[in-house]
Amino acid sequence: MSRNGTKKAGTLIASYNVHKCVGMDQRFDPARVETVIGEIGADIVALQEADRRFGARANILDLDRLERESGLLAVPVAGRPKGHGWHGNLLLFRKGTVRDVHQIDLPGVEPRGALVVDVDLDAGPLRIVAAHFGLLRRSRLRQAEAILTAVAARNERPTLLLGDLNEWRVGPRSSLRNLDPAFGPMAADLPSFPARFPLFALDRILGNPHDLITGLEVHDTPLSRVASDHLPLKAWVDLEGSRAPATDGQIAA
Numbered sequence: 001m002s003r004n005g006t007k008k009a010g011t012l013i014a015s016y017n018v019h020k021c022v023g024m025d026q027r028f029d030p031a032r033v034e035t036v037i038g039e040i041g042a043d044i045v046a047l048q049e050a051d052r053r054f055g056a057r058a059n060i061l062d063l064d065r066l067e068r069e070s071g072l073l074a075v076p077v078a079g080r081p082k083g084h085g086w087h088g089n090l091l092l093f094r095k096g097t098v099r100d101v102h103q104i105d106l107p108g109v110e111p112r113g114a115l116v117v118d119v120d121l122d123a124g125p126l127r128i129v130a131a132h133f134g135l136l137r138r139s140r141l142r143q144a145e146a147i148l149t150a151v152a153a154r155n156e157r158p159t160l161l162l163g164d165l166n167e168w169r170v171g172p173r174s175s176l177r178n179l180d181p182a183f184g185p186m187a188a189d190l191p192s193f194p195a196r197f198p199l200f201a202l203d204r205i206l207g208n209p210h211d212l213i214t215g216l217e218v219h220d221t222p223l224s225r226v227a228s229d230h231l232p233l234k235a236w237v238d239l240e241g242s243r244a245p246a247t248d249g250q251i252a253a
Helices: 032-041 061-070 137-152 177-182
Strands: 011-017 044-048 090-093 097-106 113-123 124-132 158-162 204-209 213-218 231-237
Touching: 011 032, 011 090, 011 124, 011 158, 011 204, 032 044, 032 061, 044 124, 061 177, 090 113, 090 124, 090 158, 097 137, 113 137, 124 137, 137 177, 158 177, 158 231, 177 204
Parallel strands: 011 044, 124 158
Antiparallel strands: 011 231, 044 090, 097 113, 113 124, 158 204, 213 231
């Protein structure tokens, strides 16, 4: 059983803010972040802060090692010749066929972005929206709306929204409240930040349809508590048994 009391079953998906590979001990150590990714053993991993923040946004992870030791390949993005990701968002997958990659610039004061990736897995088709929301509440409100607009314009698929959404609140004051029709009702979920003594549920994995996710858990190990300032979050996804996605205009056109 996972920490939220639901049954583990299906494809394993993870989200991990790697904090530019700077750990809780202030050491820059990409190798231990890569080891944590290997510990998780997920079929798809969405990373945030996977490139350097400024300048050419140069890469910091050894993708060859990740492929060799974990069997994970990076979904290619355009426009970042020295980086692996899009505004620091990097999506890794173990097995499947990538059908489409759409890069979004999210509105707000800080430069933020999201990846919308359609992948066909053995269990069925899946859309992944990998995002890193801003630090300001008003920016997060606009970014949630931009995600819904971008995904609604695309054809219908089971959809996961995952990443560091920088919001621990639920209810009327939450900057994620606009996501409720498609991905709600929003629960408190699991604390993932700060990694050493997690108090805040900043990281989220949300599904449409609502029964897509069968289990949710924080990956809490001695190494994950020091490798980054966030703990990884992982979910089990049932592509074969879930209902059809919502078609209320929020997700499907």
